[in-house]
Amino acid sequence: MEYEVVVGMEVHVEIDTKSKVFCACSTNFHAPPNTNVCPICLGMPGVLPVLNRGMVEATVAVGLALNCTISRWSKMDRKNYFYPDLAKNYQISQYDLPLCHDGWMEINLDGTTKRIGITRAHMEEDTARNVHTIGVAESGVDFNRCGVPLLEIVTEPDIRSAQEAFEYLTRLKQLLQYLNVSDCNMEEGSLRAEANISIRPVGTEKFGVKTEVKNVASFSGVQKAIDYEIVRQRQVLEEGGTVVQETRGWDAAKGVTFSQRSKESAHDYRYFPEPDLVPVIVDEAWEKRIRESLPELPRARKQRFQDSYSLKPYDAGVLTASKAMADYFEAVVTAGAQPKPAANWIMVELQALLTEHKQELEDCKVTSASLAAMIGLIDDGTISGKIAKDVLIEMFDSGRDPKAIVTEKGLVQISDTAELEQIARDVLAANAGPVADFKAGKEKAFGFLVGQMMKATKGKGNPKIVNDILRNALSRV
Amino acid sequence: MTGTLYRLTAHELCDAYKSGKTTPSQAVSSCLDRINAVDSKLKAFVDVWKDYAVDQAQASDDRWAKGAPKGPLDGVPIGLKDVLCTKQGFTTCCSKILRGYRSPFDATVVERLLNAGAIPVGKLNMDEFAMGSSTENSSVQVTRNPWNLRCVPGGSSGGSAAAVAADECAITLGSDTGGSIRQPAACCGCVGLKPTYGRVSRYGLVAFASSLDQIGPFTKDAHDMALVMNVISGRDPHDATSADVPVPDYTKALRADVSDLTVGLPKEYFTDALGQEMREKIEAAVKVFEKSGAKVIEVSLPHTDYAVAVYYIVCTAEASANLARFDGVRYGYRAPNAVSVEDMYHRSKSEGYGPEVQRRIMLGTYVLSSGYYDAYYLKAQKARALIRRDFTNAFQKCDVILTPTAPTPAFEIGAKTADPLEMYLSDIYTISVNLAGIPGLSIPCGLTASKLPAGLQILGKPFGEETLLRAAYTYEQKRGFTLGQPPIS
Amino acid sequence: MAKITKEDVEYVAGLAQLSLDEAARERLVGEMSNILSYMDKLNELDTSGIEPMMHVLDISNVYRDDVVGPSLDRETALMNAPKSDGEYFLVPRILDQE
Ligand SMILES: [Mg+2]
Numbered sequence A: 001m002e003y004e005v006v007v008g009m010e011v012h013v014e015i016d017t018k019s020k021v022f023c024a025c026s027t028n029f030h031a032p033p034n035t036n037v038c039p040i041c042l043g044m045p046g047v048l049p050v051l052n053r054g055m056v057e058a059t060v061a062v063g064l065a066l067n068c069t070i071s072r073w074s075k076m077d078r079k080n081y082f083y084p085d086l087a088k089n090y091q092i093s094q095y096d097l098p099l100c101h102d103g104w105m106e107i108n109l110d111g112t113t114k115r116i117g118i119t120r121a122h123m124e125e126d127t128a129r130n131v132h133t134i135g136v137a138e139s140g141v142d143f144n145r146c147g148v149p150l151l152e153i154v155t156e157p158d159i160r161s162a163q164e165a166f167e168y169l170t171r172l173k174q175l176l177q178y179l180n181v182s183d184c185n186m187e188e189g190s191l192r193a194e195a196n197i198s199i200r201p202v203g204t205e206k207f208g209v210k211t212e213v214k215n216v217a218s219f220s221g222v223q224k225a226i227d228y229e230i231v232r233q234r235q236v237l238e239e240g241g242t243v244v245q246e247t248r249g250w251d252a253a254k255g256v257t258f259s260q261r262s263k264e265s266a267h268d269y270r271y272f273p274e275p276d277l278v279p280v281i282v283d284e285a286w287e288k289r290i291r292e293s294l295p296e297l298p299r300a301r302k303q304r305f306q307d308s309y310s311l312k313p314y315d316a317g318v319l320t321a322s323k324a325m326a327d328y329f330e331a332v333v334t335a336g337a338q339p340k341p342a343a344n345w346i347m348v349e350l351q352a353l354l355t356e357h358k359q360e361l362e363d364c365k366v367t368s369a370s371l372a373a374m375i376g377l378i379d380d381g382t383i384s385g386k387i388a389k390d391v392l393i394e395m396f397d398s399g400r401d402p403k404a405i406v407t408e409k410g411l412v413q414i415s416d417t418a419e420l421e422q423i424a425r426d427v428l429a430a431n432a433g434p435v436a437d438f439k440a441g442k443e444k445a446f447g448f449l450v451g452q453m454m455k456a457t458k459g460k461g462n463p464k465i466v467n468d469i470l471r472n473a474l475s476r477v
Numbered sequence B: 001m002t003g004t005l006y007r008l009t010a011h012e013l014c015d016a017y018k019s020g021k022t023t024p025s026q027a028v029s030s031c032l033d034r035i036n037a038v039d040s041k042l043k044a045f046v047d048v049w050k051d052y053a054v055d056q057a058q059a060s061d062d063r064w065a066k067g068a069p070k071g072p073l074d075g076v077p078i079g080l081k082d083v084l085c086t087k088q089g090f091t092t093c094c095s096k097i098l099r100g101y102r103s104p105f106d107a108t109v110v111e112r113l114l115n116a117g118a119i120p121v122g123k124l125n126m127d128e129f130a131m132g133s134s135t136e137n138s139s140v141q142v143t144r145n146p147w148n149l150r151c152v153p154g155g156s157s158g159g160s161a162a163a164v165a166a167d168e169c170a171i172t173l174g175s176d177t178g179g180s181i182r183q184p185a186a187c188c189g190c191v192g193l194k195p196t197y198g199r200v201s202r203y204g205l206v207a208f209a210s211s212l213d214q215i216g217p218f219t220k221d222a223h224d225m226a227l228v229m230n231v232i233s234g235r236d237p238h239d240a241t242s243a244d245v246p247v248p249d250y251t252k253a254l255r256a257d258v259s260d261l262t263v264g265l266p267k268e269y270f271t272d273a274l275g276q277e278m279r280e281k282i283e284a285a286v287k288v289f290e291k292s293g294a295k296v297i298e299v300s301l302p303h304t305d306y307a308v309a310v311y312y313i314v315c316t317a318e319a320s321a322n323l324a325r326f327d328g329v330r331y332g333y334r335a336p337n338a339v340s341v342e343d344m345y346h347r348s349k350s351e352g353y354g355p356e357v358q359r360r361i362m363l364g365t366y367v368l369s370s371g372y373y374d375a376y377y378l379k380a381q382k383a384r385a386l387i388r389r390d391f392t393n394a395f396q397k398c399d400v401i402l403t404p405t406a407p408t409p410a411f412e413i414g415a416k417t418a419d420p421l422e423m424y425l426s427d428i429y430t431i432s433v434n435l436a437g438i439p440g441l442s443i444p445c446g447l448t449a450s451k452l453p454a455g456l457q458i459l460g461k462p463f464g465e466e467t468l469l470r471a472a473y474t475y476e477q478k479r480g481f482t483l484g485q486p487p488i489s
Numbered sequence C: 001m002a003k004i005t006k007e008d009v010e011y012v013a014g015l016a017q018l019s020l021d022e023a024a025r026e027r028l029v030g031e032m033s034n035i036l037s038y039m040d041k042l043n044e045l046d047t048s049g050i051e052p053m054m055h056v057l058d059i060s061n062v063y064r065d066d067v068v069g070p071s072l073d074r075e076t077a078l079m080n081a082p083k084s085d086g087e088y089f090l091v092p093r094i095l096d097q098e
């Protein structure tokens, strides 16, 4: 039997507010353990939460970017369960009336566009961090992360392949970064993805029993976990068994999912409205203010790159894939570079260096101004494109100014006609064979002779002038 | 000469400070002497801050001497229910689970009282986590009624009521979730006010039922009540449910005039459940209002009969979540030698909470649990809306409502501990007020034949504390008797 | 007639993380049944069309501005901890690592 996979994603994102969601502690949980804590986020007796306006506005912004309906009236609820990382032993979350609901996001796969439905996006608080390296018998709890604002984004079961799930996560991360609401750093746990996975015979309507795969550290891990579950669940069904509804972990090293303790009774969360917090009412005016303050989003920016910089759709797509790269490109152009070469240098050479050194653009030493200056040196004939590649490597390693590198290493290209004419004469004299070939109509030999000229100039010969002089000299042979 | 300074009200003390007849140090030491003399019998205090109070009093002496007191409560000895967070001393809610707990912050009300110069002399006994109507559920001690030591002081703020009634300090603070200020005030013969929900910040009040809890004062008269309310009322940025409603000068409400008021008597409150003697006391009090020119009418609060059921669903549900945090991780009692986190939770809670708290956590967990939420919790929230509507309708016809505070005077210790439901039903006249969020005040309206105080409850519209204080002040002026001193025997 | 069973009591105690001995379980079956039966009087009420009351006051949109304020110093934060190593709150080893 042929099966298709049905996937719904749940993503938790930490929102980059300055202070926590219900207290004034800093959200920097890298501080020494238990130093960004106060009576409120420690859940001490007598404290009350007060909602951070920044969290409401960030949530609405995300909701709007995900084409959601923003609830005019919503509220916070208590979700009750016991765990040492949960200071109050209830999490303040949203249950039946999330702030954002019924939206969608587009993904592109193999040239076709598909909409993934967004069921809801709601506000909640993050939990503390449990540390298991203290000793054999004990765990430590660090509450710095407890109360960091968390946005939960849930999709409809619209995803039909592991690749679609990967694409959804990539687009979502891109959007969140464009909105400047989260750094989406998966390694640090500021973005966490869970997939609800089931399979069903192709052509049937009814959903199969789903498993929930949690704690996957990367998007490609999610993709692999889904592919693994497809195979595993199909095998279970084909052997006449039934898929067990459960939470499964992902073992990245072994490339398998594994069953985690099912906590059936713990699922009675006893939600009820949070009496300590008052309703969140986002009227039309507030929604409008947030909508008008939204930054340019990926789709619009890609279009603008095509229109304003005459970039091809593919190039515009690559450059806008991350906000950081799009910002960088525009900064290079603003610093005086022509859009087309700027785009090429960023997408090809710089990207290759970043990949090779496993670096993020944000950490790159090549500033937008220095890259523009380097492109300027090509434009004004100071260096050749070939030399420029070496200059860029030097810039990448040292962060130095391109002009300084060129001057110091004597890389300025030779545009002196008299000097190049002398070299041309020497080259022709030394390569009688190829000259004869050229004269016999073998155009290929010309390339060889150019190569010899560049060799003689240590690559510094101005390519255009070298070409002209060589043709001239050949015509006189 | 400290003599009987402890008997004075706050406003009398401040007059005496102002005129130089006495000093805060003398008043504070008079109160400390009084506590020393009577509290071994009463057991109202769970912690007395002698050295702290003496130091604070000296600072207050200096301010008065310079003619620059912080306000009209500067140098007044006060007591705090142990449910209020204080940096000084311990904050335990009289529960074993919080024994030895030190709060890193002061409750907003405490901060405001300290800024006004009031001098806390210690923490007062209560039912564990404010769950009870008799103060018998304290893990520390059972407080006695100053009028009859065999009787309970009411609860849950029994220590706060007994302390004021026995002149251990001029003013105390309590908390009222279902009557926990008004009922003990009635039992002990002092004035107790539960303000409108949102009038006083709950920040630093250890939560029992968040949508019902409210902090309020116990005083010897209406005048002092106005002075305290001036200090503790008003919006607090730490409490999202505190109302941004301007705070009037409550002392302006102290006029002996109710001729413009219509007084409503809810027919549902004057049934057979109300004892004959109590009924007579209330009727006599109503007469005082009538004689003072108030118009008296009958009103109806048709959903009164459902209040206890609604209340015990809402309050236990909220409590089950509020008390979940006492788990032995960050503070409080942790059972020794726990082998796992779950073992630690189970044993810490079972060993740390008393039976009434466990009962309420169980009930609250049950009514919220899967399959029962709609039948209990949701139904109760809807019924709660009906109860509030009753009051809204009644207050279209009258300005204040008069009722008994409790169906009976203080009962004997141990009389109701066997049957929790019977204990719950002793709150029938006070519970609706919390459900509706309106203010309620209890004021003594006489002594029964067995020499126990009876309480008159005065209810008002939301944020109608001024009218309540005016009615209470008028009644005080015109009732024609004083309770006198409790025998403490 | 008992409104709830001993199994119910055990289930609820599990949710509330309470361990009850046999006597307490028996007692609670009776007490809770009694109280819950009393609460059933709410079924007499017609509440159709009535909005459940979540808040007494008609207050909405109360927020903090997103500004960092002081936190506790660690010593104070750990002051009441039943067990700590001066950096972390310590608990019996957590086995179920989420
Ligand atoms: Mg969540």
Ligand SMILES: [Zn+2]
Residues within 6 Å of the ligand: A020, A023, A024, A025, A036, A037, A038, A039, A040, A041, A042, A147
């Ligand atoms: Zn905090």
